[in-house]
Amino acid sequence: MRSTCPSEGELLRLVEGTLGGSDRERVESHVATCEDCGARVRALERLTEALRGAVRGAPEEAASCRESERVSGYADGTLAAGEASQVEAHLARCPSCSALLADLWRSPDGAAERGPDRAVDRVLGRLEREGRSAVVRIAERTLTVVTDFARSGAAALGAGLLPVSETPLAAAARAEPGEIRLSWVGSGGIALEGRVRLREGAPTLIARVTADGKPARAISVALRTPGSTRGPESPDPEGRIGPWPLEIGRNTVVLSGIDLDGGRLELELELVTHDRPDGE
Amino acid sequence: MATRKNIDRDVIELVERLTAGDSDAWAEFIERYRRLIYSAIVRANARFHAQWDETTMEEIFEEALFKLVRRRGKALASWKGECKLETWIYRIARNVCVDTLRKQVHRRECDEPGQQDGEPDRSTALSTASDVGRRDLRMSLDQAIERTLSPKEALVVRLIYFEGFTYREVADRLGMTVGAMSGFVYRALAKLRRDGGVARHWEER
Numbered sequence: 001m002r003s004t005c006p007s008e009g010e011l012l013r014l015v016e017g018t019l020g021g022s023d024r025e026r027v028e029s030h031v032a033t034c035e036d037c038g039a040r041v042r043a044l045e046r047l048t049e050a051l052r053g054a055v056r057g058a059p060e061e062a063a064s065c066r067e068s069e070r071v072s073g074y075a076d077g078t079l080a081a082g083e084a085s086q087v088e089a090h091l092a093r094c095p096s097c098s099a100l101l102a103d104l105w106r107s108p109d110g111a112a113e114r115g116p117d118r119a120v121d122r123v124l125g126r127l128e129r130e131g132r133s134a135v136v137r138i139a140e141r142t143l144t145v146v147t148d149f150a151r152s153g154a155a156a157l158g159a160g161l162l163p164v165s166e167t168p169l170a171a172a173a174r175a176e177p178g179e180i181r182l183s184w185v186g187s188g189g190i191a192l193e194g195r196v197r198l199r200e201g202a203p204t205l206i207a208r209v210t211a212d213g214k215p216a217r218a219i220s221v222a223l224r225t226p227g228s229t230r231g232p233e234s235p236d237p238e239g240r241i242g243p244w245p246l247e248i249g250r251n252t253v254v255l256s257g258i259d260l261d262g263g264r265l266e267l268e269l270e271l272v273t274h275d276r277p278d279g280e
Numbered sequence: 281m282a283t284r285k286n287i288d289r290d291v292i293e294l295v296e297r298l299t300a301g302d303s304d305a306w307a308e309f310i311e312r313y314r315r316l317i318y319s320a321i322v323r324a325n326a327r328f329h330a331q332w333d334e335t336t337m338e339e340i341f342e343e344a345l346f347k348l349v350r351r352r353g354k355a356l357a358s359w360k361g362e363c364k365l366e367t368w369i370y371r372i373a374r375n376v377c378v379d380t381l382r383k384q385v386h387r388r389e390c391d392e393p394g395q396q397d398g399e400p401d402r403s404t405a406l407s408t409a410s411d412v413g414r415r416d417l418r419m420s421l422d423q424a425i426e427r428t429l430s431p432k433e434a435l436v437v438r439l440i441y442f443e444g445f446t447y448r449e450v451a452d453r454l455g456m457t458v459g460a461m462s463g464f465v466y467r468a469l470a471k472l473r474r475d476g477g478v479a480r481h482w483e484e485r
C-alpha cells in the first residue's frame with residue numbers, strides 16, 4: 001500500500017456503501033487510479049457478496065432479510081391485500097422469511113420451545129421484588145452510624161472515639177487518624193464508601209457511590225444537616241460527592257435513584273455527631 | 281403512541297398496561313412472547329456455534345425477559361411502533377444473545393491467547409464442487425470462519441454478514457469506533473480470503 005492509499009477500513013466501507021460524502025469521493029477517485037486498491041476492492045466485493053449470498057439462500061436462517069419487517073406485519077394480518085400478496089410471493093422464495101414467519105406465528109405446541117418455566121418464575125419473582133423495592137429500601141434506612149467525635153478534630157480521635165455502628169446491614173466504620181471511614185454495601189449492587197474528615201474543627205464528608213464497582217451516576221446524593229441542605233447532586237464522573245461540611249447533631253445522607261435491579265432506591269444514612277464531653 | 285398506528289390495538293393496550301404498572305400485564309406479556317424470545321436464543325446458539333448448554337440458554341432467556349418487562353417495561357418506551365412489536369422483541373432478545381457471545385469471546389481469547397492470530401489450518405479442504413447448493417456454501421463459509429478466524433473476528437463477521445447488523449451497531453455493542461471496526465473486519469476478511477477453499481469458491485462464481 002502506498003502512503004496515500006486509503007486505510008483498509010475505508011476501502012471496506014466504500015465497498016459496504018457506508019462511507020459518507022467527501023470521504024467517499026476521495027476514496028473512489030483513488031481506487032480508480034490505484035491498481036492495488038482497485039484489486040483489493042474487487043476482492044472485497046466478491047467476498048462480501050459471497051458471505052451475504054450464502055445467508056440469503058440458507059434455509060435455516062431468519063431475520064436478516066430486508067423484507068422481514070413486512071413479514072411480521074403479514075404474520076399479524078395487518079397488511080393491505082396487495083402488500084400481503086407481495087409478501088406471500090417473497091415468502092415462497094425466501095426461506096429466511098418463512099422461518100421468521102414460523103416463529104412469529106407462535107404455534108402452541110412444544111413446551112421446550114416456549115422457554116423453561118423456571119426462568120419465567122424467576123423473572124416474575126424479580127419483578128415482584130422490584131415492585132416492592134421502594135418499601136424494602138426505605139426499611140434499610142435504619143443504618144445509623146453514630147460517630148462520637150469532638151469538633152476539635154483529629155487530635156481527639158485516638159482516645160477511644162471509635163464510631164459505633166448500630167445497624168443490621170453490612171456497614172462498617174472505622175477510625176483512622178484524621179478521618180472516619182464508612183462503607184456500606186446495599187442491595188441492588190449499590191455501595192457507598194465515605195470518609196468523614198476531621199480537620200480544623202469542622203468535620204466534612206466525602207463519599208463515593210458505586211453500582212457494581214463502577215461510578216453510580218444514576219444515583220443522586222443529598223445531605224441534610226441540622227442547619228442546611230446540600231444537593232441532591234449527581235456524583236462526578238468518578239462517582240464522588242463532597243466534601244460537604246457536617247454539623248453537630250443528625251446529618252442525613254440521602255441516596256436516591258435507580259439501582260441495578262431497576263428498583264427505585266431511596267436510602268438515608270445517618271451520621272450522628274456529638275460534641276465530646278467536657279473535660280476530656 | 282400516535283406513531284403506532286398500524287399496530288394491533290390489543291398489543292398497544294398490553295404495552296400501555298405494562299408501562300402503567302399493571303402487574304397482570306407482566307405475565308400476559310411473557311406468555312405471549314416467550315416462544316418468540318426463546319426461539320431467538322435457540323437460533324443464535326446454532327448460528328454462532330455458541331455451544332450453549334440448557335442452563336446458559338435458560339439464563340439468557342431470563343435476562344431477555346427481565347430486560348423487556350423490568351421497571352414497568354421501561355425498555356418498551358423505545359419501541360415507537362416503526363416496526364412490529366415482535367420484530368422489536370426479537371431484536372432485543374438477539375442483542376442479549378450477542379452480549380453473552382461477546383463476554384464468551386472475551387473469556388475464550390483470555391484463555392487461549394495463542395489462538396487469535398494463528399495461521400489458518402488448511403488441512404480440511406472445503407468442498408468446492410461447482411454444484412454445491414447455497415446451503416453447502418453457507419456451511420463451508422461457516423467452517424472457514426470457525427477455522428480461520430479468532431472468536432472475536434468470527435462473532436463480528438457473523439453479526440455483519442449473516443445477521444444483518446450494521447457496522448455502527450456492532451461497533452457500539454463491542455465498544456469500538458466504526459473506524460476501528462472496519463479495519464478489524466477488513467483484516468478478518470483478508471484472513472478468510474487467504475483460506476484456499478473460500479477463495480476458490482468465489483473465484484469460480
Ligand SMILES: [Zn+2]
Binds near residue numbers: 006034037038
Ligand atoms: Zn491505493
Ligand SMILES: [Zn+2]
Binds near residue numbers: 065067090
Ligand atoms: Zn426474505
